[in-house]
Amino acid sequence: MSRKGYFSYVRVSTQRQGTLGTSLDEQQAAIERYAERFNLRIIKQFEERETAAKLGRPVFLDMLKALRRGKAEGLIIHKIDRSARNLKDWADLGSLIDRGVEVHFANESLDLNSRGGRLSADIQAVVAADYIRNLREETKKGIYGRLRQGLFPFPARPGYLDAGKGKPKRIDPVQGPLVKMAFETYASGKYGLNTLVERMYELGLRNKRNKKISRNGLTCILKNPFYMGVIRIAKTGQVFVGSHEPIVSKSLFRDVQNVFAGKRLPKTHKHFFAYRRLISCAGCRNFLIAEIQKNHIYYRCQSRSCPQKTIREELIEKRILDAFEKLRLTDHEHSLLEKYAREYQKEAPERLNEAKKLLEIELSQIENKLAKLADAYVEGVFDKDTFLSKKNEAIIRKEEIVEKLESLNIEQTDNLQDFHEFLELLKTASLSYKLGTLSEKRELVQIIFSNCEAEGKSLKIKMKKPFQTVLDRDRFPAGRPRQATPRKIVAWVKKVLFEACPDGYFVRSSRQLD
Numbered sequence: 291m292s293r294k295g296y297f298s299y300v301r302v303s304t305q306r307q308g309t310l311g312t313s314l315d316e317q318q319a320a321i322e323r324y325a326e327r328f329n330l331r332i333i334k335q336f337e338e339r340e341t342a343a344k345l346g347r348p349v350f351l352d353m354l355k356a357l358r359r360g361k362a363e364g365l366i367i368h369k370i371d372r373s374a375r376n377l378k379d380w381a382d383l384g385s386l387i388d389r390g391v392e393v394h395f396a397n398e399s400l401d402l403n404s405r406g407g408r409l410s411a412d413i414q415a416v417v418a419a420d421y422i423r424n425l426r427e428e429t430k431k432g433i434y435g436r437l438r439q440g441l442f443p444f445p446a447r448p449g450y451l452d453a454g455k456g457k458p459k460r461i462d463p464v465q466g467p468l469v470k471m472a473f474e475t476y477a478s479g480k481y482g483l484n485t486l487v488e489r490m491y492e493l494g495l496r497n498k499r500n501k502k503i504s505r506n507g508l509t510c511i512l513k514n515p516f517y518m519g520v521i522r523i524a525k526t527g528q529v530f531v532g533s534h535e536p537i538v539s540k541s542l543f544r545d546v547q548n549v550f551a552g553k554r555l556p557k558t559h560k561h562f563f564a565y566r567r568l569i570s571c572a573g574c575r576n577f578l579i580a581e582i583q584k585n586h587i588y589y590r591c592q593s594r595s596c597p598q599k600t601i602r603e604e605l606i607e608k609r610i611l612d613a614f615e616k617l618r619l620t621d622h623e624h625s626l627l628e629k630y631a632r633e634y635q636k637e638a639p640e641r642l643n644e645a646k647k648l649l650e651i652e653l654s655q656i657e658n659k660l661a662k663l664a665d666a667y668v669e670g671v672f673d674k675d676t677f678l679s680k681k682n683e684a685i686i687r688k689e690e691i692v693e694k695l696e697s698l699n700i701e702q703t704d705n706l707q708d709f710h711e712f713l714e715l716l717k718t719a720s721l722s723y724k725l726g727t728l729s730e731k732r733e734l735v736q737i738i739f740s741n742c743e744a745e746g747k748s749l750k751i752k753m754k755k756p757f758q759t760v761l762d763r764d765r766f767p768a769g770r771p772r773q774a775t776p777r778k779i780v781a782w783v784k785k786v787l788f789e790a791c792p793d794g795y796f797v798r799s800s801r802q803l804d
């Protein structure tokens with residue numbers, strides 16, 4: 291039946307052969323008997339002889355490689371004992387089985403054609419799968435552990451040198467200054483990328499293989515916040531504060547990003563004012579107007595009588611950053627929010643039904659109301675205008691409810707996606723703000739702030755709903771001071787959660803018609 295045939299694999303440890311293990315010949319014979327019984331054709335035999343000098347299992351690994359390439363239908367193996375050191379073999383076999391490779395065991399206790407044998411193999415596959423999972427988690431832990439310590443767990447980028455595991459990268463004394471020069475030159479806006487590549491090559495900038503750094507490579511360098519001291523994992527977008535010495539300042543890095551984004555630099559005439567029409571005056575409520583004076587940007591209230599003086603952009607940024615930093619959750623807060631979010635989600639179908647019921651009740655009330663309105667008008671209780679405005683009001687609300695009901699019937703109950711994005715934003719807001727281009731900064735402020743007023747040198751910031759509640763954590767709720775803290779924090783967590791997913795089928799009929 292099988293087209294390709296099977297591999298056989300035997301292993302013997304020469305140190306204990308003859309006493310504990312089964313000899314190669316015995317294993318081989320058992321495999322052959324098994325193959326004959328089930329009509330499996332052996333096309334290649336693999337033998338592993340482990341000696342004290344040569345540890346590991348090179349033959350096994352070669353065989354796995356061939357199996358992965360589809361060189362055989364499957365594998366017949368004598369047995370692999372479940373000692374800790376062989377768990378890796380189980381893991382490898384488990385992944386082969388996942389790829390559709392047949393794995394047979396020639397020793398009688400593991401006949402895959404019997405139920406017991408299958409069960410045993412399944413259990414071992416589970417053990418193997420668990421082992422793989424654990425292995426992955428361990429490596430992840432390793433990487434994330436190091437990232438959290440500010441260490442970059444990958445080879446050094448150009449301009450830096452590896453200083454060994456557990457140590458921050460150090461600046462390459464030759465390439466480091468050249469990288470810095472590349473940033474400065476690009477920030478000046480005088481050269482395009484192609485010219486910069488050639489120029490930097492002439493000056494001696496090289497990659498790790500001592501070759502010219504391509505346009506692509508240089509772009510990666512110029513966009514990598516690692517050079518200003520921040521580790522960003524491109525795949526996940528996560529950022530960590532690095533413990534290595536930066537090559538460029540944050541403002542130089544930002545200038546370079548602005549050049550990439552096509553933004554002009556402060557020296558040029560036209561300027562992109564990040565906080566244009568975002569900051570108002572606490573005195574007169576007008577927006578502050580941006581202006582440049584002696585290379586600094588100021589925001590000024592134009593009202594003559596207003597006591598509000600100018601406020602410098604750097605100061606505005608500092609205040610905003612302070613506010614964003616307060617959004618960052620503690621691990622405890624974060625895990626509590628996660629926990630309640632999961633519970634909240636569990637109840638979503640129930641809440642959905644409740645919401646629908648409430649809306650339906652309100653709908654019938656409105657219809658009732660509409661009928662009564664008509665009667666009241668006919669009876670002359672109020673004039674035509676009053677009647678029409680009351681009728682309109684009711685009809686608009688009715689349409690809203692119908693629309694809402696329709697959407698509730700379509701919408702999925704999984705609304706946690708948004709919530710996780712929200713949690714991520716809390717975590718990264720301050721750093722994203724710090725690293726962002728001018729337009730990204732502006733966008734963040736627009737997303738998070740509902741109002742921002744300048745009063746002298748300070749800013750009165752009001753954030754949008756879930757964000758403001760996050761900030762208000764300390765005074766939430768104003769309960770008895772002796773009351774246990776958990777209760778307080780739970781109330782806070784719930785409020786944040788409800789505000790962050792207002793449509794988490796926590797719909798209340800917000801407007802009541804009298």
Ligand SMILES: [Zn+2]
Pocket residue numbers: 571572573574575576591592593596597598
């Ligand atoms: Zn004013």
